[in-house]
Amino acid sequence: MAMHTLIKEKGISGINVHDWTVLSHKTSILNSQEIDNATNELGIPIPEMIFGNNFLSIEHKSGFKLEFKALPALAMVDQSSKSSDLIKVSYAREWFEKRSMANQEHITDVVKPYDWTYSTKYNGTNLSTDKSLVFSPTTSESIDIEQLKKPDPILFYDENILFEDELADNGTAVLTTKVRVMPSCFFILLRFFLRVDDVLFRIYDTRIYHRFGTNTVIRECSTRESSYRETRSRIPRSKGGDLSLLLDSNWVSSQLPEKESQVEVLTLSQA
Amino acid sequence: MVLDLDACIDSLFKRQLLAESVIREICEKTKELLMSESNVVHVSAPVTVVGDIHGQFYDLLEIFKIGGYCPDTNYLFLGDYVDRGLYSVETMSILTCLKLRYPDRVQLVRGNHESRAVTQTYGFYTECMKKYGSAQVWHYFTDLFDYLTLSVVIDNMIFCVHGGLSPSIHTIDQIKVMDRFKEIPHEGPMADLVWSDPDPGREEFAVSPRGAGYTFGSLVVEKFLHENGMDHILRAHQLCMEGFQVLFDDQLSTVWSAPNYCYRCGNLASILEVGIHGERHFNVFEAAPENERPSPTEAQRSLFGSNGNGTGTGGGLNGGGMFAGNGMNGGSMAYAALAGLDSGQDAIHYFL
Numbered sequence: 235m236a237m238h239t240l241i242k243e244k245g246i247s248g249i250n251v252h253d254w255t256v257l258s259h260k261t262s263i264l265n266s267q268e269i270d271n272a273t274n275e276l277g278i279p280i281p282e283m284i285f286g287n288n289f290l291s292i293e294h295k296s297g298f299k300l301e302f303k304a305l306p307a308l309a310m311v312d313q314s315s316k317s318s319d320l321i322k323v324s325y326a327r328e329w330f331e332k333r334s335m336a337n338q339e340h341i342t343d344v345v346k347p348y349d350w351t352y353s354t355k356y357n358g359t360n361l362s363t364d365k366s367l368v369f370s371p372t373t374s375e376s377i378d379i380e381q382l383k384k385p386d387p388i389l390f391y392d393e394n395i396l397f398e399d400e401l402a403d404n405g406t407a408v409l410t411t412k413v414r415v416m417p418s419c420f421f422i423l424l425r426f427f428l429r430v431d432d433v434l435f436r437i438y439d440t441r442i443y444h445r446f447g448t449n450t451v452i453r454e455c456s457t458r459e460s461s462y463r464e465t466r467s468r469i470p471r472s473k474g475g476d477l478s479l480l481l482d483s484n485w486v487s488s489q490l491p492e493k494e495s496q497v498e499v500l501t502l503s504q505a
Numbered sequence: 506m507v508l509d510l511d512a513c514i515d516s517l518f519k520r521q522l523l524a525e526s527v528i529r530e531i532c533e534k535t536k537e538l539l540m541s542e543s544n545v546v547h548v549s550a551p552v553t554v555v556g557d558i559h560g561q562f563y564d565l566l567e568i569f570k571i572g573g574y575c576p577d578t579n580y581l582f583l584g585d586y587v588d589r590g591l592y593s594v595e596t597m598s599i600l601t602c603l604k605l606r607y608p609d610r611v612q613l614v615r616g617n618h619e620s621r622a623v624t625q626t627y628g629f630y631t632e633c634m635k636k637y638g639s640a641q642v643w644h645y646f647t648d649l650f651d652y653l654t655l656s657v658v659i660d661n662m663i664f665c666v667h668g669g670l671s672p673s674i675h676t677i678d679q680i681k682v683m684d685r686f687k688e689i690p691h692e693g694p695m696a697d698l699v700w701s702d703p704d705p706g707r708e709e710f711a712v713s714p715r716g717a718g719y720t721f722g723s724l725v726v727e728k729f730l731h732e733n734g735m736d737h738i739l740r741a742h743q744l745c746m747e748g749f750q751v752l753f754d755d756q757l758s759t760v761w762s763a764p765n766y767c768y769r770c771g772n773l774a775s776i777l778e779v780g781i782h783g784e785r786h787f788n789v790f791e792a793a794p795e796n797e798r799p800s801p802t803e804a805q806r807s808l809f810g811s812n813g814n815g816t817g818t819g820g821g822l823n824g825g826g827m828f829a830g831n832g833m834n835g836g837s838m839a840y841a842a843l844a845g846l847d848s849g850q851d852a853i854h855y856f857l
């Protein structure tokens with residue numbers, strides 16, 4: 235068994251193992267003052283449940299540090315003028331038509347456009363002291379899935395929510411982290427999961443893998459997407475009208491085709 | 506058999522579910538009662554106003570402990586009784602019984618979650634299936650939802666609604682003539698009342714970038730209050746860390762009554778006590794004590810909106826994973842056995 239010490243403080247849990255420190259911090263949603271500040275800084279309304287102080291971080295003795303936090307993730311949400319044309323809620327057309335019939339079309343003031351689905355391809359904030367420690371694309375390495383399927387003991391496991399929004403009950407947008415540390419490696423999943431009811435499903439996954447004793451950290455980013463209708467049709471007939479499978483990002487993920495994926499590698503300096 | 510409401514209320518306070526046939530009878534009787542209620546119910550202070558509960562029944566019990574029991578305290582509930590929390594059935598059961606037992610002392614306003622469409626995805630439907638083995642109870646309650654009133658006015662001074670204002674509604678009289686006895690539509694004044702949100706950064710109405718729904722600003726609030734001779738708007742619908750929020754120069758309050766929302770937000774909650782001279786006092790409270798809350802396993806099940814069939818936060822075993830598709834519960838057990846793990850350490854931890 236690898237030498238390790240578990241960390242347990244107020245709101246923080248984590249592990250020291252080999253030359254690594256993994257920390258997960260969980261606390262309440264932001265208060266209204268913090269929300270005002272974040273809104274001003276980001277320039278968009280922030281998600282209903284904003285765990286802006288939560289984080290997951292991994293740090294190596296050599297100075298490599300990667301952190302996962304909500305606000306930098308939200309800073310990557312599209313705010314271009316086209317951003318809110320991309321996806322509309324299922325009844326948007328009907329809504330606009332009836333609205334003009336009701337003579338409400340004088341309200342042309344649309345809240346500043348932004349991608350209200352909060353879709354973000356954020357894949358971590360690199361806080362390394364050594365600026366040469368960056369991820370670069372690779373075709374020769376990949377995450378060792380077989381290794382991860384082995385029932386090795388788990389020294390540390392944690393999951394954390396960074397933000398969540400119900401899109402005014404039109405679906406869900408949620409960004410979460412999961413981490414597990416085994417004697418031989420650690421593995422992280424950062425997942426953006428989006429459901430827009432009657433419109434679509436989207437998953438942006440970032441996976442981080444390191445095998446202890448090697449000098450590389452591998453990052454794999456993937457995009458999955460499919461229509462709501464197609465995904466719903468995959469609910470087993472025996473489940474009938476029960477749509478709750480559509481709330482389970484793991485089930486949905488297993489049903490969505492992969493559209494893109496990219497593997498990157500970062501080489502740690504000799505410690 | 507004669508319906509014994511006091512006995513029903515007692516057993517609900519003891520966390521016992523009512524029989525399906527009893528729920529049916531209670532819903533039928535409450536529908537009759539609500540049928541004669543106006544779309545704008547007028548009440549007098551003192552009254553205690555409760556915001557979103559979202560199935561957090563143990564926190565509702567805490568509210569009665571803090572705010573007083575019926576009929577000693579008059580209650581106005583602002584909607585969103587169901588979904589998200591684990592005890593929507595208990596919450597609806599007790600609120601319906603209390604309304605029927607003390608019709609003039611308990612008011613139930615409709616929230617956007619009091620709808621067939623929304624409850625089908627956000628938990629209430631699944632909970633009914635789980636607790637009663639059929640969708641009957643869900644049908645009884647969602648049929649009842651169609652009868653709930655849309656707004657309440659306290660002492661002709663405070664306008665109370667779940668969401669907010671609508672560009673099609675300028676006067677209270679316009680609400681009175683609406684046809685409310687139906688599923689909440691996607692658009693129109695009825696939708697706006699349960700959906701819209703204030704935007705302190707604006708003056709007028711604005712269209713949400715989602716492509717449906719409005720936000721309303723300071724001038725809208727001022728005009729509405731002036732036109733109707735009132736001095737305050739009271740609404741729920743928006744989560745806030747402090748449990749309440751006061752906007753627009755004290756002309757609008759949001760009251761939020763689900764502490765530690767979804768068993769993970771860590772937020773406070775409040776109930777708003779309106780006194781006989783119109784004075785408003787937010788009574789702020791935290792989540793019910795440890796021993797009154799669901800077990801961590803139960804709360805865990807609701808985490809990430811999982812459907813409570815034992816998958817918890819899920820195994821993350823997608824596509825080529827070992828236990829793809831459903832039947833995750835069996836999968837995780839099998840995995841635990843395979844891995845020689847105790848059942849506490851199952852596939853949830855072995856996500857891919």
Ligand SMILES: [Mn+2]
Binds near residue numbers: 667
């Ligand atoms: Mn609501």
